[in-house]
Amino acid sequence: MNQDELKRAAALAALAHVVRGAVVGVGTGSTVNHFIDGLATMRGEIAGAVSSSEASTQRLSALGIPVFALDEVESIPVYVDGADEIDGSFNMIKGGGGALTREKIVAAVAERFVCICDASKRVERLGHFPLPVEVVPMARAHVARQLAKLGGRVVERADFVTDNGNLILDVHDLTIDDPVALESEVDHIAGVVTNGLFARRGADVLLLATPQGVRSLARGD
Numbered sequence: 001m002n003q004d005e006l007k008r009a010a011a012l013a014a015l016a017h018v019v020r021g022a023v024v025g026v027g028t029g030s031t032v033n034h035f036i037d038g039l040a041t042m043r044g045e046i047a048g049a050v051s052s053s054e055a056s057t058q059r060l061s062a063l064g065i066p067v068f069a070l071d072e073v074e075s076i077p078v079y080v081d082g083a084d085e086i087d088g089s090f091n092m093i094k095g096g097g098g099a100l101t102r103e104k105i106v107a108a109v110a111e112r113f114v115c116i117c118d119a120s121k122r123v124e125r126l127g128h129f130p131l132p133v134e135v136v137p138m139a140r141a142h143v144a145r146q147l148a149k150l151g152g153r154v155v156e157r158a159d160f161v162t163d164n165g166n167l168i169l170d171v172h173d174l175t176i177d178d179p180v181a182l183e184s185e186v187d188h189i190a191g192v193v194t195n196g197l198f199a200r201r202g203a204d205v206l207l208l209a210t211p212q213g214v215r216s217l218a219r220g221d
């Protein structure tokens with residue numbers, strides 16, 4: 001199986017976690033795109049979706065799945081999203097697609113985070129993938145200096161504007177010993193909207209696609 005087939009296998013496994021009659025939280029990315037395509041087969045069985053990006057909203061709508069604003073829903077039992085890296089404690093780096101802020105908001109509301117990944121995303125320690133940081137444009141230089149003080153090599157994502165009108169700084173070469181502490185430290189830099197560490201609210205379930213099949217793992221297993 002190639003990587004895209006593995007992503008699809010993980011995504012389709014997540015359909016079993018969708019709660020009938022409820023609203024499902026939907027992440028962003030190529031793995032999630034497979035999930036959205038599969039969700040179309042359950043259209044009549046769910047109330048609809050809350051989306052984490054304009055791209056996912058467009059795909060959901062094109063498939064006839066109702067998309068609600070977050071303000072319109074009272075609860076989201078399950079949020080399904082991919083990751084760029086996930087460690088053994090289910091801490092993640094996300095935001096490769098630049099949707100990290102809305103992803104973190106929808107994930108915060110959801111009762112359960114189901115992470116869908118191919119096996120290449122599973123790491124012993126986070127930080128090989130550069131950490132995305134969404135930044136208010138006027139704070140670009142200040143935030144870049146502060147991130148460099150943390151030991152990172154900061155690269156602004158070229159020709160990219162987030163759905164919220166901000167820019168992304170990708171931080172390479174960080175040593176991430178304590179993901180929870182680093183998530184808070186980066187968030188406290190003035191001008192940072194969100195960073196791509198999902199550690200304070202990590203995943204609850206990991207559906208990891210391997211050539212041998214999809215492994216379902218719960219946090220703490």
Ligand SMILES: O=C(CO)[C@H](O)[C@H](O)COP(=O)(O)O
Binds near residue numbers: 031082083097098
């Ligand atoms: O965080 C994300 C988007 O902001 C994605 O979940 C992450 O980048 C993984 O993407 P893909 O499924 O395309 O590998």
